[in-house]
Structure formats: C-alpha cells, structure tokens
Amino acid sequence: MKPFLTLTLTAALLATPALADNHAMQETDHAITYAFEGDFDDATFAVETAIVGKGLVIDYVSHTGAMLERTKADVGSDVKIYDAADIFLFCSAQISREVMEADPMNISFCPYGIFVTDKDGEVRVGYSKYPEGDMQKVQALLDEIAQEAVAN
Template structure:
C-alpha cells in the first residue's frame, strides 16, 4: 500500500514539473508559454521543423545581437536566450504564390523562442500569423501555413 502511494505521489509530482504550455494569440502572433529548459525547447523546435521534411534556412540569434550592440545603442537585453528560425514549405509557397504573387511576402515563415532574465525557466515560443490578401485561395493557403507553424510549435512544447 505504501509503495503504491509513494509511486502515485512521485508520478503526480513529476507531472507537475512538466506543466502544460499555455497558448496566447495576440496581434500578429501566437505564443505558447511553458516551464522548461530553453535549450530543450529550442532543440525541439528545430527538430519539429525537420520532422516536417523542411529545412531551417536561417537562425537568428537575437540574444547575441542585443548583447553585442547594447553598448553602442545604449540599451540592454531582457533575454537570457532569444532565437528565431526561418523556413519555408515549397508546397505551400507554390500554392500561395499561385493564388497571388504578392503572397511571397509571407515567406519565409518564422518561429521563435525566448527566455527572459526576469523569468528564467519560463520559455515562450510561437510564430507570426501569416496574413496578406483576402481572396478565398489566399485565405485557404494561409490557414494551411498557420496550421503547419502551430503544429511545429505545439510539438516543441509537447502539446
């Protein structure tokens, strides 16, 4: 009996350490907040892109850039870690630009992850919401792009 109670208590405590991510949609982007190690979430974000058969075209090291330029511009960085990843889906980009050549403006897609100095251990990850044009074809393809980015970010936070 004591063994079962101990196992149940340990399981409950371990599940509490991995709190589920909380989603938030704001003007122009969606973000998920999770209590986790930044490097783990960042690795999972990259892995989720690759798992979709996509290639990360560019990694933006915002944290490094802000640290490097803080003396020059007289600012300071709120981040312990901050990165973004750019990638594109050839299939969805073809579909988007066939609907409207101006839809090229949405490519590349960007997902991000950061951890602030004021809240270490809390990682925010998300993506910009693709919006451009209002034709039914454009709306349909951007719904697919958004679903792709959301699935990538959700995979990274374990949703």
C-alpha cells in the same frame, strides 16, 4: 469511410485546445506563443526536431537575443530584453507554392519563422500571425510545429 473521417477530424479539433491549455497559449495582435516546460536549449532542440520532422529544411537560425544583448550599449540602452532568443527560418515548398500561386505577393511572408525566447526563466515558442485567406495554411503549419515542440 466518411464517419471515420468525421470522427478523426473531431478528435483532432478537440485535442488542439487541450494542448494549448496545457502549454499556456498567449496571443497578441501579431504573434501566438506557447509556454515550454524546460530550458531554452531543450526548446530550441524541440523546435528544430519538429521542423525537420516535417521534412522541412532550416535555412537559417537568427540568434536575435545575442544580437540585442551585444548591441544594446551601441544604441544607448542598458535593457536586457531576453536571456536568450533564436528564430528558425524555413520554407515549405508545397505550402509556399500553394499560397504564392493564389497570390504571388505572398512571397513577402517567406521564409516562415518559429521563435524561441527565454525571458526571466519563462521559455516560450511562437510564431507571427498571418492574414486571413490563403496564408492561414502557413499559420496552421507553424501552429502545428510550435505545439509539437512544446508537447515534447
């Protein structure tokens, strides 16, 4: 059983960079995104499907792009930031419990979010980066969901 587990884990680790290369991963100090081959509506559907497919419930979808566009004149701007941008907010009872039992202040990171943006026809799926330690469990979940969404 042990050689099988080692082979399985090795295959999974080798497959992850290949997927990232195929979907143009970009990383900043605070976020990781993947290029989505398709339009914004297909990307939001893929993200929703990936989240629900993990047995998670989407608590709220923030239509951030629409809000920014609707309020730009009110704040003295004429800049269109996104053609569209949504953020899907959700939690995982299992992982949230694990990270909050380790440090109750990890509540500050909940709910978790996956965002989809469309800027000048480039659609991206991404999430915020989390600190080292227990919150890497959440980041791994978010990365899994984002990569699943861009692969579909």
